[in-house]
Amino acid sequence: MxxxxxxxxxxxxxxxxxxxxxxxxxxxxxxxxxxxxxxxxxxxxxxxxxxxxxxxxxxxxxxxxxxxxxxxxxxxxxxxxxxxxxxxxxxxxxxxxxxxxxxxxxVLVFNGDDDEAVAQARAAWTASKAQGFEVIYRQMDETGRWQQRQ
CATH class of the missing domain: 3.40.50.10110 (DNA polymerase III subunit chi)
Structure with missing residues (x-):
């Protein structure tokens, strides 16, 4: 998958x-x-x-x-x-x-400080879920490490 x-x-x-x-x-x-x-x-x-x-x-x-x-x-x-x-x-x-x-x-890499980029990412999330793909959200923490978020 x-x-x-x-x-x-x-x-x-x-x-x-x-x-x-x-x-x-x-x-x-x-x-x-x-x-x-x-x-x-x-x-x-x-x-x-x-x-x-x-x-x-x-x-x-x-x-x-x-x-x-x-x-x-x-x-x-x-x-x-x-x-x-x-x-x-x-x-x-x-x-x-x-x-x-x-x-x-x-892997969709998007700028969280750009409202349009966030909206596009949300639309891609919805489309990915609709296709039955496993979706994973990651955000960088204060130490520079990627953390999986819900």
Whole structure:
């Protein structure tokens, strides 16, 4: 069954949390798709993932590369899954893909300080429940650790 995780950000950015979530996904042996809503945003993330930390390397590319199907992490702006990912991160209001049930896990990362983002997350929660997916809500605590909330 597909799990849909909702990561509620407050006072932190996608750029500050996404790399560690991607690292954990790779440690599990999963291929990953990260869906942004614009090409500019995907390009900015592409640059960020190369430079976010000096002692880390996240192998990734955008959908534009010829070997997209072989990439462990692929940044996209549409609903496709060119690398056969098991996990899909949805950022900046990217919606649930039509093939949601084909993933082991979908992760919606949203800005809790943005009313529109919260409304979109709530709608995705309702849609996920309606499809019979297991939904999980996580929020960062004051120590920077993710806590599952009800």
């Amino acid at each position: 597909t799990e849909v995780l909702f990561y509620h950000l407050r006072g932190v950015t996608v750029e500050s949390v996404l790399p560690s979530l991607l690292e954990k996904s790779l440690q599990r042996g999963w291929r990953v798709v990260v869906q942004a809503t614009t090409e500019e945003r995907a390009d900015a993330l592409d640059s960020h993932l190369w430079t976010f930390r000096d002692d880390s390397f996240l192998p990734h590319a955008t959908w534009r590369v010829a070997d997209a199907a072989q990439q462990p992490i692929l940044l996209v702006v549409d609903d496709g899954n060119p690398n056969g990912a098991k996990i899909r991160f949805l950022i900046d209001g990217a919606g649930l893909p039509p093939d949601s049930a084909s993933y082991e896990r979908l």
